[in-house]
Amino acid sequence: MKQEIETLDVGRIIYDVPLKDYNTYHVGGVGKALVIVENKEALKKIIKELNQNNEKWKIIGNGSNLIFPDGFYDGILISLEKLDAMEITGTEIYVEAGYSLAKLSIKAAKASLTGLEFAGGIPGTIGGAIFMNAGAYKSDMGYLVKEVAYLDENLEEKVLKNKDCDFHYRTSYFKKHPNCVCLSTKLELKHGVKELIFSVMEDRRIRRLESQPLEYPSAGSVFRNPEGDYAGRLIESLGYKGKLYGGAMVSEKHANFIINKNNATASDIVGLIEDIQKNVKKKYGVDLKLEQEIVK
Ligand SMILES: Cc1cc2nc3c(=O)[nH]c(=O)nc-3n(C[C@H](O)[C@H](O)[C@H](O)COP(=O)(O)OP(=O)(O)OC[C@H]3O[C@@H](n4cnc5c(N)ncnc54)[C@H](O)[C@@H]3O)c2cc1C
Numbered sequence: 001m002k003q004e005i006e007t008l009d010v011g012r013i014i015y016d017v018p019l020k021d022y023n024t025y026h027v028g029g030v031g032k033a034l035v036i037v038e039n040k041e042a043l044k045k046i047i048k049e050l051n052q053n054n055e056k057w058k059i060i061g062n063g064s065n066l067i068f069p070d071g072f073y074d075g076i077l078i079s080l081e082k083l084d085a086m087e088i089t090g091t092e093i094y095v096e097a098g099y100s101l102a103k104l105s106i107k108a109a110k111a112s113l114t115g116l117e118f119a120g121g122i123p124g125t126i127g128g129a130i131f132m133n134a135g136a137y138k139s140d141m142g143y144l145v146k147e148v149a150y151l152d153e154n155l156e157e158k159v160l161k162n163k164d165c166d167f168h169y170r171t172s173y174f175k176k177h178p179n180c181v182c183l184s185t186k187l188e189l190k191h192g193v194k195e196l197i198f199s200v201m202e203d204r205r206i207r208r209l210e211s212q213p214l215e216y217p218s219a220g221s222v223f224r225n226p227e228g229d230y231a232g233r234l235i236e237s238l239g240y241k242g243k244l245y246g247g248a249m250v251s252e253k254h255a256n257f258i259i260n261k262n263n264a265t266a267s268d269i270v271g272l273i274e275d276i277q278k279n280v281k282k283k284y285g286v287d288l289k290l291e292q293e294i295v296k
Pocket of ligand 1: 121125126129133182183218219220293
């Protein structure tokens with residue numbers, strides 16, 4: 001397989017990739033390979049080849065919502081970091097999937113555009129944000145997206161208008177179709193007052209610093225909030241704050257964050273997740289659903 005991939009000339013390839021370096025928890029063993037595709041054509045070529053050879057593949061953004069497995073991962077990871085064009089025209093932003101969401105929120109603020117203030121502290125890419133409809137402070141990508149250009153399962157380029165993207169709380173059409181790849185999006189923002197936009201973002205940055213364990217590796221909120229309640233409240237009420245499971249720990253600042261406290265493994269994190277789910281179910285009858293993704 002190595003030779004087939006190399007002759008395609010699709011971009012940089014890292015074999016036996018240390019997964020720890022590609023997710024914000026810093027966990028995981030070794031992956032078969034990571035391909036950093038040069039452009040859209042290279043992306044199509046590599047996926048076609050992998051599909052023909054029945055090779056498992058997965059797109060990664062910044063790995064800020066992922067738990068990679070310990071040991072060997074027998075899939076090929078594909079990074080879109082080189083798909084990072086961005087252009088602002090009036091109130092519309094065209095941006096490719098590999099662009100940083102947090103960086104985009106600053107660019108928008110500098111252009112006096114309001115709407116992306118919520119995204120300042122979300123350490124993902126545009127592709128990852130669309131996939132899971134990232135959001136905060138009662139806003140999310142679904143409020144801004146006009147359309148998304150993507151590759152469908154047959155590697156054909158298609159466009160979905162907002163109404164067809166199926167954006168809901170931390171989900172989208174793409175989450176339900178994991179073999180589709182977001183290529184780019186057009187966002188519609190509004191004119192605003194630059195100083196006000198920056199002051200809202202600064203306020204939220206301070207709130208995050210105070211309420212989230214940003215000094216430790218994590219992948220953000222572990223569980224989705226159940227209807228009408230907060231996962232963090234349920235977990236905290238069971239005395240989980242500060243609970244250690246191997247090297248993983250429930251944050252003392254925020255009970256819906258698991259942190260990599262001391263060289264945690266993926267099994268430590270998953271073990272703690274399962275322990276929390278079991279006990280929350282036992283005490284409250286609530287099934288806590290994972291917001292993060294355990295890569296298999
Ligand atoms: C400190 C911290 C705070 C966070 N706060 C928030 C928050 O406030 N709100 C929030 O919503 N999230 C938050 N997150 C979680 C995370 O940042 C978001 O879910 C983000 O959108 C994930 O983007 P990513 O590029 O890192 O995706 P990854 O984690 O790399 O991937 C996530 C999924 O998206 C898929 N994917 C990625 N790119 C594409 C693409 N181009 N096409 C198709 N599929 C793709 C991957 O295959 C994977 O299934 C936080 C995380 C951290 C570490």
